[in-house]
Amino acid sequence: MLTNVLSLVIWVPILFGLLVLATGSDAHARLARWIAVVGALAGFLLSLPLFTGFAELHGGMQFEEMHPWIEALNINYHLGVDGISMLFVVLNSFTTLLVVITGWEVIQKRTAQYMAAFLIMSGLINGAFAALDAILFYVFFEGMLIPMYLIIGVWGGPRRVYASIKFFLYTLLGSLLMLVAFIYLYNKAGNTFEISAFQDLKIAFDVQIMLFIAFFLSFAVKVPMWPVHTWLPDAHVEAPTGGSMVLAAITLKIGAYGFLRFALPIAPDASRYLSGFMVTLSLIAVVYIGLVALVQTDMKKLVAYSSISHMGFVTLGIFMFAGNTQNVYAVEGALIQMVSHGFVSAAMFMSIGVMYDRMHSRNIGDYGGVANKMPMFAAFMMLFAMANAGLPATSGFVGEFMVILGAVQVNFWYAALAATTLIFGAAYTLWMFKRVIFGEVANDHVAELKDINKREFLVLALLALTVLGMGLYPQAFIDKMHPAVNDLIAHVAQSKL
């Protein structure tokens, strides 16, 4: 059994990324692609023991590694995963593999750098999920912004500069306050940056509120929660397909993960006190953003808004749980929704990317009747559209269903507002599907479309299998997260005043 799996899933992709970079110019693009796919596959295979070897019976951190890093400040290279973060390490490694395959012949410019950015980002994201030292977390958390910034800024669409700077500033601004919070906690905890030590501190109520606000500003932007969401549609629209896939599947999850790892356990009383406020923001995200998604004319923007609305379920679940820790449905629903959204949103962006590669348009009005020319693709996209609309037997259903059922226990009207997603989610997804996929062949460009190739088939089929698998047997995921959720309940239920 490997003892340093976590280090491997962080550094192997990064090393491969550097190796890919070393191939240099596009003259060696073919080599760069192959090294990248080997690196991504290695990263994914290395992450699998985390899932299969995860001990479901007891809580706490597993696969821990601990080395001193900056001894003067008592900063440690401390890694470990619980049933929550483990899922995202695996999900991230999986997504990276898909993204590398997706970019295969689509990216013809600076191929090596493109592939390298994703591999390095993958390692950094794994690091953020696995870090148990606050500074280590912060370094990974900030570090992963850079590759994404480059991906949008270099391989993005026409407004990529505006989008990438908006993305960078928006997300950086929030996280500075988090660093301040870490330094405060460092002093308070007796010169340690151990997250677990932070979680055990007794903290006065007004200080908890301040800490919560600091965490809120950095994580709410990432999720993103209404009203700090406007960077996401711009970022998605300009990002290349792979960038959108990682952004939606993984980057957003770090925000929600941050709430679970930092805000709730460190400031449980503040979380409880502010849960009504957070639930309100989440419900606004579900309803308001759902309606905004309905009127989008750009497919990527539509799916971006749909992402925000779906992430509303995540924060809704988390903060209904913070308000009442008996509400296990809510928090496990939120976690399932996080994983599921990783699959579904990646699949949606992939589908749009498949069409964009052929038509060079994201505008719904430029399409129509795609099913006539791309029947196999249409079948895949139907499945993903249905998953996006939360149909049972797809992964999209499980999380939303659990969160809505959990909401009834808190307040019937929360549930009623959240359940509007049944209508709006179906409306914006299927209306788009109707205009793009169904109908007569709309124009000459559509008439020239060719159905998906083997590479695209592979990616879409893998995503389809996971979407269906998770919908039919979510228990496999729930089993892994149970102990971590129990730990969280024990922790958050206690007042720390």
Place this chain on the structure above:
Amino acid sequence: MDMKTLLLLIALAPLAGSIVAGLFGWAIGRRAAHVVTIAGVAVSAILSLKVLSGFVFGHAPVFNEPVYTWLTVNGNTYSVGFQIDALSALMMAVVTSVSLMVHIYTIGYMQEDPGYQRFFSYISLFTFSMLMLVMSNNFIQLFFGWEAVGLVSYLLIGFWFKRPTAIFANLKAFLVNRVGDFGFLLGIGLILAYFGGSLEYRDVFAMAPQLAAKTIELIPGHAWSLMSVTCVLLFVGAMGKSAQFPLHVWLPDSMEGPTPISALIHAATMVTAGIFMVARMSPLFELSDTALNFIMIIGSITALFMGFLGVVQNDIKRVVAYSTLSQLGYMTVALGASAYSVAVFHVMTHAFFKALLFLAAGSVIMGMHHDQDMRNMGGLRKYMPITWLTSLVGSLALIGTPFFAGFYSKDSIIEAVNQSQLPAAGFASFALTASVFVTALYSFRMYFMVFHGKERWKLNVHEHEADAHDEDEHHHGLGPNDNPHESPWVVTLPLVLLAIPSVVIGYLAVGPLVYGDFFNGAVVIDAIKHPALLHLGEEFHGATAMALESLRSLPLWLAAAGVLAAWIGYMKAPQLPDAIRRRINGVYVLLVNKYYLDELYFAVFAKGSRWLGNAFWKIGDMLLIDGLLVNGSAAMVASISRLTRRLQTGFIYSYAATMILGVLALMTYWFAPLILR
């Protein structure tokens, strides 16, 4: 073979057929695709009949077991599982046998269609989904089946995805159903929250009596009965799926789909899922008179007012569609009168005769070369004898002719309502009785227009609006010199096989099903509060006596009057309907426009949400958040730096002057206190 394997086989055989035909249809070809799907459904049908026979001829034990654990939350286990009792066994038999007929029929109906394999894949997938729905022993699987049949319905309404009307109709159907599901899901949520955490029927029903008096305050200060709120919400789901007013608007448009699925999904099985669900939940609904009254009123409105619409339709499928709506209203009213067994009985008889009528309509449409406008038909009995006779059987069953299947179920419903003591029963009784006349009128209007009278396709060249439906390669219509032909045997065989139960099933089944103990244990009735069925049972003296007694009852004579009116209006004096139409033009316009509900919904909900979405997007996101906060703060930083930039002039003397001023200021700050002291 043990019971569990058998049940799994029943459910999974159609799924297997569907997967093979769907994923590998391109490789195995058309013939293999229909062979494999029909084989799957046939296995399922035969085994279902075997299961049913266990309940009919003897007292088979109720099967209630989980298959696999789907989810465990908070110590509660949610499984996929089967509960097979008389109710689910009956539904399984109806679903699979009608589905088998439709599968066979499809070979003929879809033979020229390029999407042949896809179609077979869909209808087999539908059969699987519907079986999961009726066989479920818990609410989650029920919801799964519920949504899955909705999905397949969506796929099949939009089967001809090039037609703008079809893809409008399927989106509409899905969204209207989602409105119903919205209520349904909240109802399930209340059950989870208050009934002890389990979502298995068995546990929920066991808890229900203790919660009969419990109230909840959804609006502070207003204590509502938990049971009533839950039941009404669950019923909202049924209103969507079973197309009850005001969520009925999707069903007529669903006729854009190919005719076989109109028969299978939008008449015989899926639309009765709501009826089945309420019957299944009888232990809950029995505890809420409020919900029962609500159900009865909704059902009555649907039965009567949708029937009226059938009278003014000229598209043959739409007449049958409105007839289906009206009949679903009947079933719903029966549920409201606590006559669950009668409702399910009508589900069964209706499944046979309505599937028959739809398939016969499809056969007519084939004969007419895909022209659906009845104004171009007439005299078809000469050319399509089997279709004609089976249609006649179906129509007679529908209007409730004594000894036919529909008579027993419909008459029982009317009687049950008359015996019901709920406040809504008066209105329901009136509505259902009046509907008998309307049903006979539209049924025989259709019958006479299609099969009797002049051969109108020879008279007019196509100029009617119905032609607009068929713009694709299917549409030819019949030329003035062509004659229709009887359909091939794969089409007529299912018609004959469905005609047989349409005649006899009522006579055979009314005794045991409605008045016997067949449903004991499967449905629960509080006989003290809702004694309607009990009274009915006391008056029942066999199926023959029931038919003979009806000769003295009002409904029979109303039905006869309806047939007579249709005969006068469409055979004897064809100018009469036009004359009436001119006299009551306002009413006619209202009916032709379906009470303007489509327009209303479109204006309020479709346009309203888009308006709101635009307002949120343009004002909220773009103007306030991005314009004011994000770009606004960026602009502020920019303007401040514009100011400070002016200090950076690049001239040494101005920097020097600034420095001297600065030093002076600092010195003043430091030394002033010392000097002043």
